[in-house]
Amino acid sequence: SQTIHQWPATLVQPVGSPLSLECTVEGTSNPNLYWYRQAAGRGLQLLFYSVGIGQISSEVPQNLSASRPQDRQFILSSKKLLLSDSGFYLCAWSVRWNSPLHFGNGTRLTVT
């Protein structure tokens, strides 16, 4: 069966520090991969999605970036965090464009 791993679970970082969140999927090949962010009390915002290695689509202009160095690995990064980057970051995968998403456990990021 397919599983998705996301880490770390919680993170407290100072403003201006870098960020690297990692997500890996097991049990499937060539999944669509996604990064979402959920601010406190708000809906899910799609940040990036990828349909293949090295293919990244950005949905929202911001100081974040994403990379997919391997088929089942998706990384979210920032060179300098802002206070507004605080939130609940969720990695997800799907089989194809119209299939449901399956989420990792999420990373709760607090920028201080």
Added chain:
Amino acid sequence: RKEVEQDPGPFNVPEGATVAFNCTYSNSASQSFFWYRQDCRKEPKLLMSVYSSGNEDGRFTAQLNRASQYISLLIRDSKLSDSATYLCVVTPFTGGGNKLTFGTGTQLKVEL
């Protein structure tokens, strides 16, 4: 108009009650529809897909009305454990990738 709209609630219902949520979507070309459940500070989890003919899974029934562009979720015999936020999800046809759009959710509180 938002792409996907939900009544945020909360819906406070007694245990054993029947409760229904609606979700409207703006893109008539939308192809796939889902309901997710999100517990406090947790990742969203797929509850059920929504098929054109309507579908049922135990106490949960989902329906799609393409003419009026809304989907619904009916929960019968509510349990305390049903307390959560229910997210409506819509996938428009994009020709590639997957840009699921999430509603902001409807909060359900089931009480004794």
